[in-house]
Amino acid sequence: MNESAVSTEAEQGEERRVRVVLVDDHRMFRTGVQAEIGDTARTGVEVVGEAADVDQAVTVVTATRPDVVLLDVHLPGGGGVEVLRRCAALSGAAENPVRFLALSVSDAAEDVIGVIRGGARGYVTKTITGPDLVDAVFRVSDGDAVFSPRLAGFVLDAFAATDTPPADEDLDRLTQREREVLRLIARGYAYKEVAKQLFISVKTVESHVSAVLRKLQLSNRHELTRWATARRLV
Structure with a gap:
């Protein structure tokens, strides 16, 4: 060469x-x-x-x-x-x-x-x-x-599909942090595991879960998991 x-x-x-x-x-x-x-x-x-x-x-x-x-x-x-x-x-x-x-x-x-x-x-x-x-x-x-x-x-x-609204109104009620907590809870993480993953306290995780359940009008984490699975969030 x-x-x-x-x-x-x-x-x-x-x-x-x-x-x-x-x-x-x-x-x-x-x-x-x-x-x-x-x-x-x-x-x-x-x-x-x-x-x-x-x-x-x-x-x-x-x-x-x-x-x-x-x-x-x-x-x-x-x-x-x-x-x-x-x-x-x-x-x-x-x-x-x-x-x-x-x-x-x-x-x-x-x-x-x-x-x-x-x-x-x-x-x-x-x-x-x-x-x-x-x-x-x-x-x-x-x-x-x-x-x-x-x-x-x-x-x-x-x-x-331009005639279909891309936004999910229920999901849009949640903050970014609440969505992160929702995903991990729906995947079966314990509160302590979620806290470790997101670098927040267990008490903060509990507060976010309560807010998610309230905003989505769900009763417990089992309903939350079904809701998230139906939307392919997990």
Whole structure:
């Protein structure tokens, strides 16, 4: 290979570099993703920052202005939707917009639709392979929308029928935190487990559950589970 060809390849590699911020409240998961995709010479992905909650995410994203943010849906401080709301000016920028790709363990329709309405360019689950995640990052950086196969159906169902109101009036009565508690309770989590997952007290969990039951006019957690299951929230 001649010197000119080597130079061209180096320039192409530089052009393909994508700067990424990892947002997830589990440090070990962030470390795993960093190890899987963060070898810049091999993947073209440069991890320029990490965050574990909403406030950290907004600070890091604003400071680094990455090409793509890998964003978990469930975060202390209001969740991925809150990050999207507070970074709306960056994602909507005319030049060098920051694009968001949701990367979550959840495959619930409500989570998928919520972050897409919030401005994310795609949604993949944590079962994705390293090479596929790298490919998704580059595609989102280029402006494409990327979804794990079965999740794309949720988005199509939500947006295809323009004559059908996309909002769920009952669900809209709940705050973001109440929705997070609702999902975990419906999945069978004990109050202590919910408190640990959301970094709140057991008493606060109890208060949120009472508010959810009152707003939805339900009597107990069994009715709540049936209600959530019927709406594919679990």
